Amino acid sequence: MQLTSIQQLQLKHSSVRRFLPRPLDPGLLESLIRCGQAAASSSFIQAYSVIRVTRPEARAAIAKAAGGQCWIEQAPEFLLFCADLRRINAACEGAGKGELEGYAEHGLAAVVDVSLMAQNVLLAAESQGLGGVFIGGIRNEPQVLVEQLALPKRVLPLFGMCLGWPNESNPVKPRMPVGFVLHQDVYQEVSAERIALYDETMAAYYASRGSNIKLSDWSTATATAVQGKKREHMHEFLRQQGFFRC
Numbered sequence: 661m662q663l664t665s666i667q668q669l670q671l672k673h674s675s676v677r678r679f680l681p682r683p684l685d686p687g688l689l690e691s692l693i694r695c696g697q698a699a700a701s702s703s704f705i706q707a708y709s710v711i712r713v714t715r716p717e718a719r720a721a722i723a724k725a726a727g728g729q730c731w732i733e734q735a736p737e738f739l740l741f742c743a744d745l746r747r748i749n750a751a752c753e754g755a756g757k758g759e760l761e762g763y764a765e766h767g768l769a770a771v772v773d774v775s776l777m778a779q780n781v782l783l784a785a786e787s788q789g790l791g792g793v794f795i796g797g798i799r800n801e802p803q804v805l806v807e808q809l810a811l812p813k814r815v816l817p818l819f820g821m822c823l824g825w826p827n828e829s830n831p832v833k834p835r836m837p838v839g840f841v842l843h844q845d846v847y848q849e850v851s852a853e854r855i856a857l858y859d860e861t862m863a864a865y866y867a868s869r870g871s872n873i874k875l876s877d878w879s880t881a882t883a884t885a886v887q888g889k890k891r892e893h894m895h896e897f898l899r900q901q902g903f904f905r906c
């Protein structure tokens with residue numbers, strides 16, 4: 661089967677964390693956001709906002725909060741993607757239906773909306789020759805985002821995105837075999853033997869890459885990563901911002 665140019669672009673994705681000191685051309689950022697907005701949206705709620713962070717002090721505070729990720733300060737663009745229920749709340753109040761309740765389903769719909777939108781932004785950027793990386797590390801200290809960027813209630817900072825012209829090219833990380841994630845008719849557990857084979861593939865990848873060489877595999881790296889990112893404050897933070905209250 662012949663892959664389209666879009667499929668080829670998708671399959672060569674790798675995150676970029678080092679950038680040339682060159683700004684985006686005028687209008688490019690707006691066109692990327694427009695592509696993001698073209699993503700499907702649950703009930704067309706369009707429950708997202710993107711904050712372009714240009715203030716160096718804010719970038720520095722966010723980089724520190726995200727565990728010292730210097731590319732947040734160095735990237736030509738740093739965007740914060742938020743689930744945003746404020747416009748929906750205003751619509752509810754305007755229609756005389758009262759304040760929007762913080763139902764789990766509304767929060768989930770907003771989180772899905774912003775995620776689809778952000779991936780569209782990154783893909784559009786990559787199609788222009790730009791590179792970027794998502795930054796979930798902002799959830800280490802989400803209150804820093806609230807304070808630095810004046811985020812009101814019903815706006816939930818979910819992840820950032822560094823964008824710019826790449827100054828590095830990383831090898832593509834081998835994804836799990838399609839058979840792990842594509843199930844037919846019923847859920848099919850992946851056997852430990854097949855996971856072990858994927859671990860071997862990932863161990864070879866980690867050992868062979870040019871920088872950040874690791875002696876690890878997918879299972880080990882993942883088990884370690886989730887222990888280090890429990891972010892127990894998130895439960896209370898979600899409630900504070902008006903999400904998932906009931």
Ligand SMILES: Cc1cc2nc3c(=O)[nH]c(=O)nc-3n(C[C@H](O)[C@H](O)[C@H](O)COP(=O)(O)O)c2cc1C
Pocket residue numbers: 673674675676677726729793794795796797798819830832833
């Ligand atoms: C929601 C999300 C949050 C992420 N957070 C970070 C982050 O804080 N810092 C970082 O360097 N990479 C981050 N990444 C990038 C992942 O580490 C990366 O996508 C993954 O290892 C696969 O590598 P690839 O994008 O190069 O294929 C994040 C990715 C996603 C989707």
